[in-house]
Amino acid sequence: MNAAISSSLDCYHCSLPVPANSDYPVEINGHTHSMCCPGCQAVAMAIVDGGLENFYRFRTESSARPQQKKNDFKVYDLQDVQIDFVLPLEDNLRRAQLLLEGITCAACSWLIEHQLKGLQGISAFRVNASTHRLSVDFNADQILLSQIMDELDSIGYAAQPATDDRQQALLKKENRTALMRLSLAGFGMMQVGMVATALYAGAIQGMESQWQYYLRWISLIIATPVVLYSARPFFVAAWRSLKHRSLSMDVPVSLAIAGAYSASCWATITGSGEVYFDSVSMFTFFLLLGRFFEMRARHSNRMAAGNVAQLMPLSALLIAQSGHNQGESFEPRAVPVKSLQLGDRVLVKSGETLPCDGEVVAGRSAVVEALLTGEPNPVDKTPGDRVVAGTLNGDSVLEVEVTAIGAQTQLSAIERLVNDAAQDKPHQAAIADRLSRYFVAAVLLVSGVVFGVWWQIDASHALWVTLSVLVVTCPCALALATPAALTAATSWLRRHGLLITRGHALESLGKVTTVVLDKTGTLTLGHLAIAKVDCLPSCELSNEQLLAVAAALEFGSSHPIASAFKPFCMGLKAKEVRHFTAAGVEASITFNGNLLTYRLGYPEFSLQLCSSEYTPDQRQGQWLLLASNQGPLAWFQLSDQPRESAAPMVAALQQQGINIELLSGDRSSAVADLAQELGIAKYRSGASPEDKLDHIRQLQARGELVLMVGDGVNDVPVLSGADISVAMAQATDLAKTRADSVLLSGDLTIIPRAMHKARDTRSIIRQNLAWALAYNVIALPLAAMGMIPPWAAAIGMSTSSLVVIGNALRLNR
Amino acid sequence: MDSLYFLIPLALILTGLAIKCLFWAVNSGQYDDLDTEAHRILFDEDLIKTKPEKSASATSKPHSK
Missing domain, CATH: 3.40.50.1000 (HAD superfamily/HAD-like)
Structure with missing residues (x-):
């Protein structure tokens, strides 16, 4: 099995295209697969070495491409930093909550579980693929948290502390409560349904009144927890909307549930009229089911939409403290960002995010401020310049004096602007909401009138007829009309x-x-790419060769320009690499048997290398000049390419x-x-x-x-x-x-x-609402005249709901 | 027919027990991650020793010959 790798391949690990001329093979399950980058290769090798290659068979989605830069997790071993996300248990046992980047499907949790199983000192852990979270109990004497995080990193999952614990706990509680309410309603619905079948059969064939009495009591016992526990959210929401003097869909829902339940109870106790326990339970179950799916979609959207990963680093390298011993610097030590004081000095290494707003006191580096300004090109920072928290330090070390932290930073100022904007946001009143308000008012009015009229005609029937009006017009279809269509369209869009x-x-x-x-x-695309290679007449190399030389020069640099050359890397090795901030890079490369010194960067910088007569022409856009000590070679144009x-x-x-x-x-x-x-x-x-x-x-x-x-x-x-x-x-x-x-x-x-x-969705919603209204308009007078028996009402209700759902599903195609 | 006086309450008690078990399972976190558990049964532990040739191509990912 020789690895003849063609260029049109996708990376076996992350499914991104494998760049031409790259060679990162890994043998998995007896086959040689090519990877797109050293990162994917390292991760795949770690997985195979751990005997976990089955991961590639289990997974249903491609893995995320691992980050190239090696994360340093040492700082998370500090007590002060751990306060936020590590819970001390008894003895030396700690429980850490971590947020994992790169979880794409359920097989990822299998992989993580198997990787962690082999570690000493871990007593328990739980991976949650839906929330991308790992909770791990470890013995602080036997293993460091950073070792666990390194282990996860080696198989391609970057771990970060999960500090939004409280919010997570709320979501978890919401999920569990909804599941319990739903399952109770489901159990209740089936049990009551069974008993109701007997009751309906008895109503047709005739049954002894003692059995009817008995079965009704059984139904009442089962339906009671359904109404009191499962249907509670409807009552709470209805009460809330009444308190705000508005009528939401929850009002007639609650009214129907409460009314049908209490009337059925009355009928059971007095042994008269009809019971609707089956309708009550079924109605509750189906409404809860709809809400459960809606909640699940909302939660998973929240996860997909961004694991509220912190923009800000948790720690900073402190080198001098304000106050006493002013300005006296000491060995850099990692401290939590929270403990920084105004006037402190911090060291920011290349490739790190700035922890605070501040002023550069020493060093010179290119800082990417795309976060604030949207410009992808790095801005040169020299002593005296202001830097902003959350921006990325590009190519060399900066010493920064803290001028603002936390809520005073510019980043926080933007967040405040956001909150203001969100409050002024024009809100669209949903059509269904407006409609339902009228509908609810109408139903309540009609029920009142029906009750009054029947009271005059035959007082003993008044309550039953009014109730069957409420059940028949039970706004099931109307309540489903909008959410069903929205859910179908949302899933299509997703x-x-x-x-x-x-x-x-x-x-x-x-x-x-x-x-x-x-x-x-x-x-x-938001990142720089090579737009054009302009080979000078004196140069004898091909474009590919020129790019390979340039890529070798830029190899290993975290500067955004370097990433543009990454795809052209052909494995040339550069020696004596020297970076010149805001100028370029210099290195020696053996190419075609000749060892030459090359420079890539601004034209003035590159030309200093050779004593050439060449005068660079003025060019539009961002151009870099490649030169060797024998003369200038080629221009590269870098630009941010538009998306296809x-x-x-x-x-x-x-x-x-x-x-x-x-x-x-x-x-x-x-x-x-x-x-x-x-x-x-x-x-x-x-x-x-x-x-x-x-x-x-x-x-x-x-x-x-x-x-x-x-x-x-x-x-x-x-x-x-x-x-x-x-x-x-x-x-x-x-x-x-x-x-x-x-x-x-x-x-x-x-x-x-x-x-x-x-x-399309709007027109489907209109159709659904029209159907639901038409059904109610026809059923209402019949019910009001006392002509609809309970079983017919139940069938009518379910059919109208099914029609609405079926219509909505057309959107899903 | 009189046995119904005994059997139906018995069924109710069993239902109650089932709900209690379910609530315990939900509260002990067994239903927190429905995605992994749905797939777990497919994760065979011992397949690594069997012939891997066929299985690798089953993932439909392109690979080199």
């Missing part, structure tokens, strides 16, 4: 890559008149007659170029988060319904302020949690299709 996280989004999606797009990371789906999306939206605007924080001419390329007439560059929000509000004031697509933290206020917002899958967690939907696939063309689907 299958096609758009995750709806807020209910109202789908209803308003069909009415959008303006789409506002962000540039970096939304219309473009961007142009088709713009075309499809324009066809639907929707306005499109490009609103970017990027100041460069790239905005105009991109707008022109995609055919977007309205664009604006250099917009701050406040500008963006203002602009959206102006549009809304003109009566436009705005859909915003964005990804960065700088987009977060606009995402909150827009009528509907879509965050990209790569978006920061803050953006994702604030958006109404998340574009999981990165395929922008789903947006126009989703709008189309939303319009």
Whole structure:
């Protein structure tokens, strides 16, 4: 089995394309499989070495691509840092709550369980694939937390402390309570149903009254816990809505349940009239089932939409404390970010996130501030410059004096802006809500009238007829009409890559008149890629060779530019690599048998290497020059490429007659170029988060319904302020949690299709409501005249619900 | 027919016990992760010793020859 690896392969581990000329084979189950990167290779090897290759057979989804950078977990061994997520049990036993990145399907929990089983000092653990959480009990004498985290990292799951424990506990409780309510209602429904069959049969064939009396009492005993425990959420919600002087769907639901139950109890005790215990239990069960699925979808959406991973690091390297011994620096020591004081000095290594706002006191580095400004290009920081918490330090070490921490940082300021925007957000009143309010009022009114009329005619029948009116018009179909259609459409959208996280989004999606797009990371891929190689006439190398040399120079660097060259790595080894901040990189490479020194970077920097007469011409965009000590070789153009789906999306939206605007924080001419390329007439560059929000509000004031697509933290206020917002899958967690939907696939063309689907959904909802209303309008007078026996009412109710669900399922195709 | 006076209450007690067991299971966390448990039965432990040739291609992932 020789590994002749073709270039059109997908990585066996993560299913991303394997770059040409790369060679990362791993033997799994007797076959040689190629991987796309050393990261995937290392993870796959660790899995195979652990004897766990069955993972690849069990899994149903591709694994996540592991991060290239090696995580250092040592800091999590510190007592102060552990306070937030480690619970001390008896003796030296500790329980840690970890959040795992990279869980894609159930086989991942199998893999993690088997990996942890082999470790000494772990007494118990539980992986939850739905919540991406690991709870592990370990003996602090035998194993360090960092060792456990390293072990997880080696098989491709980056662990972080789960500090949102309280929220998780709430979700867990909600889930468990819902399950118990649902199962009790299910048991009750089946038991009462069994007894009810006997009662119906008895009603037709005739049965001795002692048996009827007995069976009714049995039904009452079973239905009581269903009503008192399972149906409780309906009563609570109904009471809450009445207190706020509004009528929600829960009001007639509660009224029907409570009314039918108490009337049936009365009938059982007095031995008269009809009992409806079976309808009550069944009704409760089906309503709870619908709510249970809705809750499950909501919880899993929350997980998919971003494991509320912290933007901020938990620890910082302290090198000098404010106060006494001012300015006297000591060996860097890791401390929790929470304990930082204004005036402290921290060391920020390359590739780390800044823990605080501050001022650079020593060092020089390129910092990526895309988080705040949306610009992907790093900004050069020298002593005296301000840096912002949450931004990423690029290529070398910085010493930063703390000027703001926690709630005072700029990041927190943006969060506050977000909260303001969210409060002002225009809320769409759901059609079903408005309709149901009238309907509920009408049902209550009619029931009152029916009761009054029958009281005059025949007082002994008044209660029964009124009740059968309530049961027959029991708004089952009406209650299901909207949620069934929304659920079907939501699952269709999720299958096609758009995750709806807020209910109202789908209803308003069909009415959008303006789409506002962000540039970096939304219309473009958000990272630099090689756009063009411009070989100089004097150079004899091919483009591939030039790229391979450049890739070798950049190998191992965490600078964003370096990642653009990664795919072209051919295994050349660079020696004596030296990085020059804000200039470029220099190294010696043996290529074609010649050892030469190469430089890649700004033209002035690269040309210093050779005494060439070459004068660089002025070029538009971002160009890097590659030169050896024998002369300049080639230019590389780096740019942020637009997504393939961007142009088709713009075309499809324009066809639907929707306005499109490009609103970017990027100041460069790239905005105009991109707008022109995609055919977007309205664009604006250099917009701050406040500008963006203002602009959206102006549009809304003109009566436009705005859909915003964005990804960065700088987009977060606009995402909150827009009528509907879509965050990209790569978006920061803050953006994702604030958006109404998340574009999981990165395929922008789903947006126009989703709008189309939303319009279909609206018409299905209308049909459903029309049917449910028609059924009620016909059934109501019959019931009011006392002509509908209970079994007919039950059949009618179920049929109308089934029709509504069947109609809604058409959306799922 | 009189046996119903005994049998139906007996059925009720059994139902009650079943619900109690279920509630215990829910509260001890057995239903917290419905995804893994649904697949666990498919995770064979001893298959590694059997012939792996066929199984590797069953994942439909492309691999080199």
